[in-house]
Amino acid sequence: xxxxxxVVIVGAGGAGLMAAIQLPNASVAVLSKVYPTRSHTGAAQxxxxxxxxxxxxxHWKWHMYDTVKGGDYLVDQPAAEVLTRxxxxxxxxxxxxxxxxxxxxxxxxxQRRFGGHTRNYGEAPVRRACYAADxxxxxxxxxxxxNAIKNQVxxxxxxxxxDLLLNEGRPCGVVALEIRTGVIHTFHAKAVLFATGGYGRxxxxxxxxxxxxxxxxxxxxxxxIPLEDMEMYQFHPTGLYKLxxxxxxxxxxxxxxxxxxxxxxxxxxxxxxxxxLAPRDIVSRCILQEIHEGRGVDGKDYVYLDLRHLxxxxxxxxxxxxxxxxxxxxxxxxxxxxxxxxxxAHYAMGxxxxxxxxxxxxxxxxxxxxxxxxxxxxxxVSVHGANRLGTNSxxxxxxxxxxxxxHMAKFITENDYVQLPPQPEDFARKLVDxxxxxxxxxxxxxxxxxxxNEMDVRVFVERDETGLRHALDTLDGLQEAYTRVxxxxxxxxxxxxxxxxxxxxxxxxxxxxTIHGALARTESRxxxxxxxxxxxxxxxxxxxxxxxxxxxxxDVRLDYKDVLLIDDPIFKPKERKY
Amino acid sequence: MxxxxxxxxxxxxxxxxxxxxxxxxxxxxxxxxxxxxxxxxWTMDGTLTYRRSCAHGVCGSDAMRINGRNRxxxxxxxxDIGNRVTIEPMLxxxxxxxxxxxMDPFFEKYKSIKPYLINYxxxxxxxxxxxxxxxxxxxxxxxxxxxxxxxxxxxxVWGNPDWVGPASIVNxxxxxxxxxxxxxxxxxxxxxxREGVWRCRTIFNCSDACPRGIPVTDLIExxxxxxxxxxxxxx
Numbered sequence: 001x002x003x004x005x006x007v008v009i010v011g012a013g014g015a016g017l018m019a020a021i022q023l024p025n026a027s028v029a030v031l032s033k034v035y036p037t038r039s040h041t042g043a044a045q046x047x048x049x050x051x052x053x054x055x056x057x058x059h060w061k062w063h064m065y066d067t068v069k070g071g072d073y074l075v076d077q078p079a080a081e082v083l084t085r086x087x088x089x090x091x092x093x094x095x096x097x098x099x100x101x102x103x104x105x106x107x108x109x110x111q112r113r114f115g116g117h118t119r120n121y122g123e124a125p126v127r128r129a130c131y132a133a134d135x136x137x138x139x140x141x142x143x144x145x146x147n148a149i150k151n152q153v154x155x156x157x158x159x160x161x162x163d164l165l166l167n168e169g170r171p172c173g174v175v176a177l178e179i180r181t182g183v184i185h186t187f188h189a190k191a192v193l194f195a196t197g198g199y200g201r202x203x204x205x206x207x208x209x210x211x212x213x214x215x216x217x218x219x220x221x222x223x224x225i226p227l228e229d230m231e232m233y234q235f236h237p238t239g240l241y242k243l244x245x246x247x248x249x250x251x252x253x254x255x256x257x258x259x260x261x262x263x264x265x266x267x268x269x270x271x272x273x274x275x276x277l278a279p280r281d282i283v284s285r286c287i288l289q290e291i292h293e294g295r296g297v298d299g300k301d302y303v304y305l306d307l308r309h310l311x312x313x314x315x316x317x318x319x320x321x322x323x324x325x326x327x328x329x330x331x332x333x334x335x336x337x338x339x340x341x342x343x344x345a346h347y348a349m350g351x352x353x354x355x356x357x358x359x360x361x362x363x364x365x366x367x368x369x370x371x372x373x374x375x376x377x378x379x380x381v382s383v384h385g386a387n388r389l390g391t392n393s394x395x396x397x398x399x400x401x402x403x404x405x406x407h408m409a410k411f412i413t414e415n416d417y418v419q420l421p422p423q424p425e426d427f428a429r430k431l432v433d434x435x436x437x438x439x440x441x442x443x444x445x446x447x448x449x450x451x452x453n454e455m456d457v458r459v460f461v462e463r464d465e466t467g468l469r470h471a472l473d474t475l476d477g478l479q480e481a482y483t484r485v486x487x488x489x490x491x492x493x494x495x496x497x498x499x500x501x502x503x504x505x506x507x508x509x510x511x512x513x514t515i516h517g518a519l520a521r522t523e524s525r526x527x528x529x530x531x532x533x534x535x536x537x538x539x540x541x542x543x544x545x546x547x548x549x550x551x552x553x554x555d556v557r558l559d560y561k562d563v564l565l566i567d568d569p570i571f572k573p574k575e576r577k578y
Numbered sequence: 579m580x581x582x583x584x585x586x587x588x589x590x591x592x593x594x595x596x597x598x599x600x601x602x603x604x605x606x607x608x609x610x611x612x613x614x615x616x617x618x619x620w621t622m623d624g625t626l627t628y629r630r631s632c633a634h635g636v637c638g639s640d641a642m643r644i645n646g647r648n649r650x651x652x653x654x655x656x657x658d659i660g661n662r663v664t665i666e667p668m669l670x671x672x673x674x675x676x677x678x679x680x681m682d683p684f685f686e687k688y689k690s691i692k693p694y695l696i697n698y699x700x701x702x703x704x705x706x707x708x709x710x711x712x713x714x715x716x717x718x719x720x721x722x723x724x725x726x727x728x729x730x731x732x733x734x735v736w737g738n739p740d741w742v743g744p745a746s747i748v749n750x751x752x753x754x755x756x757x758x759x760x761x762x763x764x765x766x767x768x769x770x771x772r773e774g775v776w777r778c779r780t781i782f783n784c785s786d787a788c789p790r791g792i793p794v795t796d797l798i799e800x801x802x803x804x805x806x807x808x809x810x811x812x813x
Binding site (some may be wrong): 091092098102106108132139209 | 591675753
């Protein structure tokens, strides 16, 4: 079928919905491969940072400093300024729209501590994270969906994006698969926003939902749009052992501490000022060092998160959900027992390159692709640089989702539709038809599983050249195997085997860009730690990676883009200490 | 351990009616039932169809009828069900394929109770104030993940699929008892009608089914009382 809308938004998580509700006077379609309230924003737990100063003195510039330093100076500083300044107003907007934040005694939005957020440029932790128990993302997603209903936004639920339509290089819509019927649809639009989230399912131990398969990144990448800083992938320190389900950093914000197998609270040894509230990249590395040096629990590859000293009241009132995860899945009672944890794949700092208005930019010279936008985890603006601070993902969603919406509102009044290319559905049909007709005998599950095992071992917290080359060779083989993937389900109705196979293709593309970026970056910065190049190298590597798709795994082309700095000595790159 | 998984199957392109299928799956006692379904799909029968996303009980995708009760497959552990389990699509919803049901009518009902903050005042420059006590008043309802387990467990819904059902009332409660909201009268008007709260027969299936531990029946009772109270007050 053919649809025509002013704006088509792909993805109904925080960024997509925040954009959608900024467009009350436009015709807007939101495509989501799950029902909107299933989006992974809903799994975010701890909070959303904004320098409201409700609990103690705070300033957006302190927040900006923490963001830039937390990102190990790979952050584009003008973007960090926008993020932290506008966070304040965006949080108030959400409150006005109904988000039920926890409250202070005087009725204001309550705030708590979070990793890497400090007062006065690194002096001590500050209460900056606005929160709603430990289900802040859930509340945010619900609130935005409720407002989208109020604004009568048109939803296309359970539609999987297959292609971005360009006509002579100009964006003009998307092609999507209606999962329920197997029908392929064309959406013609003046402006397209990708808000499809991350690709955390490239790893086995992950906090990410099954839906996080890198859809938007891969669809753009296949159309010649680069992916930026994909080697910068965050491993959250506290995933439930073996499962990867997240135990929010809020647990440490409330006073929880990491404990090794010898009964030592080891973070004070590494980071004397912030201790357990150091940024995630650092805490994850410290955990691995404890494990490497034989101080894991029972000599195994995990340590404990200890909440016992917080007491039942704090645990039950402020951390009810995450402690339930420990009870349900590990049978551990956090009030009386320490919880086994390990680092878990969590968040892509990299993604589709964008500017301050969430417009997609396609080269080192910031050339925009007019009418194409990206926001949220799928995008790289870059406010997170080499390592995102806790709570800044939700800030990113609301600030840049909102900016995308407002800019699109203007764009659609000033621009007309670009004509669709001839046979717009060709590319998507070939993709789907080749999967239906394949007799290659390969299993998508096997390919995916092999990829995940490889990424868990060789593209994890610590990397080196040998491991990354191995990963690239493995990927090459998996891409070949992917062409032979065969389906058992040949039906049209709700064919989730087809959906999984298409998503696997997306995941392989994201892994490809990640491995190439990591192999080329011969330094250690933020989440990207090379054991063979353990130092940060500002002289050669204070720059963003842009990966352009070639033919096969080995054919990726890399280019680089300068990091944007502000002329202010406080933000000048220096060694990161906490 | 070895688990016998019985699943009610239906593919509209092939089957004239639903039938029972069986699989034997090797599973760890601390595996989730969802893991067992994935094992079947990925290694035995790729046509098995169900929804899933977050896999830890917060997205609400995988509500299904497990041994006769609505549960999230990602919150049920193998050790809790033993070596035999029966899985069906939730009752009260049209079946699309296997365990996948049509949730559109559910979300339409949700929309009918105006599930958004209604406030006609000018927005202040900062946040609206709300005391911790006022915030606590509607906390339970904010936990709802719209999985539909409560609504699909309700005999009043089975008897009358058009009825608004427990999940919508929970979400109405979330706004009616929010001190910032000014749409209570509108919602109570909607819920006071024939298809509103009065079809609730206080059976408590909904409270039992809720994977978030929301005392659903209690919240419905509170809405009933609010309607009686506001009607009395109005006359």
